[in-house]
Amino acid sequence: MALSVAAIVVGLVLLVWSSDRFVEGASALAYNLGVSSLVIGLTVVGFGTSAPEIMVAGFAAWNHNPALGVGNAIGSNIANIALILGVTALIIPIAVHSRIVKLELPILLAATVFAGLLIFNGDLSRWKGTALLILLFAILFWLVRDALNTKQCDIMAVEMADEIPGAMQRADAIKWFLIGLVVLLVSARMLVWGAVNVAQGFGVSDLVIGLTIVAIGTSLPELAASIASARKGEPDLAIGNVIGSNLFNLLAVMAIPGLLSPSRLPDEVLTRDFPLMLG
Template sequence: MLASLTAIVLGLAVLIWSADRFIYGAAALSRNLGVSPLLIGLTIVGFGTSAPELLVSAFAAAQGNPGLAIGNAVGSNIANIALILGITALVAPLAVGSRILRREMPLLLLVMVFAGVLLLDGHLGRLDGALLLLGLAVVLAWVIHDGLRGRKDPADPMEAEFDAEIPKEVPTRLALIWLVLGLLALLISARVLVWGAVNVAETLGVSDLIIGLTIIAIGTSLPELAASVVSARHGEPDIAIGNVIGSNMFNLLGVMAFPGLIYPAAVPGEVLTRDYPVMFGLTLLLLAMAFGLRGRMGRVGRPGGLLLVACFVGYLVWLGYSM
């Protein structure tokens, strides 16, 4: 038990560090290759923060633990909105000024409906996984197209925010070293984390799904927390929210695809009756805050942040009673 807990703690610590180094190397390399900061932010940074979830779910599915993999994807989305954005808004209120971001939010809702329809039959199979990956390709193409269009709009604040955050003047060789080192560390730490989590679940008699929804989901969402809080403190609220939106879309289309492709299995009933509705409801709440009222700029202030965190605590209590 002690070895398993140690594996979880060390695995999460290395996972967070390696995700940061992987994104740093990929972003710096892309900038050196002439990719615009806006496109780097919308793709590499926005989706790259989900690299931990992707690898953890892949290893969990390969080990025959699809419940942990599915719980990780759905639980991370719940944690991203309720916990990550909630804490970030408590640190610094988030005003939504980017038109690009306002176009991405309804897209996230569309992605949730699409993924939900595939899960409705209670089975996540290879065809479902393939359709989710196809959906991811379509979303990536749309985001890149929207990013190229957004570059022509100098009034959109996301361009300047990403330009300030994307690493500058990093030698290509150093960027490649961080990229490869970050990826290798991600692979090793994800494998160690899954091993520890499965052992703890078996020892305590807790389902893989619950472990995926709680310990793993919160742990793999920590890179989003770090990125969002730093962005908010730097006066870049659109990046803070954009990271969560990009990550949530990737979790549903990319991370969720791997259990279906690697280990087709039944979807736990609780996911459809409890967890997915909670995720959907929190997303609607975020959209209501972000779009504002009567045409005014949307804002996730401290009261909204407190409400989101309270929702997350309530959800954890619900999970506790469900065990």
Template sequence: MLLATAAIVIGVALLIWGADRFVDGAASVAKNLRVPPMVIGLTIVSLGTSLPEMIVAAMAALDGNRDLGIGNVLGSNIANIGLVLGITALIMPLAVQSMTLRREIPVLLLVTFLAFALFADGELSRIDGIVLLIGLVLMLAWITRIGMKDRHDPMVEEFTESIPEQMSMKSSILWFIVGLILLIISSRMVVWGAVEIAHYLGVSDLIIGLTIVAIGTSLPELVASVASALKGEADIALGNVIGSNMFNLLAVLAMPGLIHPGIFAQEALLRDFPIMLGFTVALLIVSLGFKVGGKINRLEGGLLTAGFFAYLYLLYLQA
């Protein structure tokens, strides 16, 4: 039990650090190939927030644990809205000013409904995985097109500024490879530790994915969102969560379907997916409101946080 817990803690830390190195290397390679900075920021850098979940889901699927990867996606999306945005709004109310962001929130809801429709038959197939990947490509193209059009949008400018400094092609490729190796090793540690703890406690891989693994891989979003809110960059805090949730549903959820398709635990469809959908609808209501210039105030942040802990309590009762 102690060894498995240590594997998860160290694995998550290495996973986050490795993802940063991988994104730095990939972004620098793209820069050396003269890809426009805005395109790099809106694709490679934004995709990096979901990289830990993606690698964990892929490794879990390779080991035959598709429920762990699915639980990681659903749990991370619930944690991103309930825990990350809830705590961030408690610290600093979040005003939604970015037009790009106001367009992305309804798209997140549509992506959630798409994933739910694919899940409805109780099986995640390779066709489902391919559909999700096509959706990912279309979403990246749409975000890039919007970003190139609204160059002075605060969120677009922030993503562009977040691109790491350019390195030589040799250094870029080195960090890209180092990051990739770390991602593979650390994800194996996390998956092994999670499965061991699940067996020790007598609970399902789905429950461990929804809780320990999901919260661990959501920590970067929590740190980034709180830091952005304290700097008065509410749009960035919100953008990190919305982007992460869309990438989770399209890129991460595709991994179990492509690598290890099959029937998944029905609790994911009957309990966790509706709860994730409910949190997404709540985000739409509190952030956009019914007027121009939505705002997530401290009361709403408190309700989101309370909802997240109520969800954890429900999992505890059922487990």
């Protein structure tokens, strides 16, 4: 049991570290190839900051523990709303930007309702996972096109673009991209192994472990970014961070178990966890 707990702790630390390196390398590489910062922010950084959840969901599904990945996605969203926004509000009052109310929040709400309708019968199949990913790419395409064609400031795009690192040589970018990717894979595998063993040792479900320990751990990068934004007097960026993260968790992370290990979801997902996240 001690080895499993150590695997969770070390896995989480390496997961957070490698996620940052992966985002830095991938973003710098894309920038060196002439990709605009807006596109990098909404795509490379968006997927990169959700890489811990995506990798964990992937390995969990590959090991036939899809409930761990689903719990991670839903639990991370709950942590983003309750923990991250709560901590941010304690540091500085949050004034919601009008564009967030008119654009970003409705998009997130629509995506949440769409995901809920897909899994309403309790099944997460390959076609449903594919549908979630298609919606994600459609939203990203629309957001990029809208942001490029308007002079208005998109909070979610600004928040993600703000995470793009400074100038980096192409060789260094490739190096950190590869190092980050390899360590991401290893640490995610380590975390899933430890989490499954702890769940079995304490007699709790993979879903519960995913909702709690794994979800909070993989939300730490978003928490750090939101605290930094609040300290700089930019709480609206923290909101953009949460909205972007929740969108990727719903449409990318939750799609992975459906694509790799289609299964019937535990009843608690529909009767307890998803309604709690939506509320």
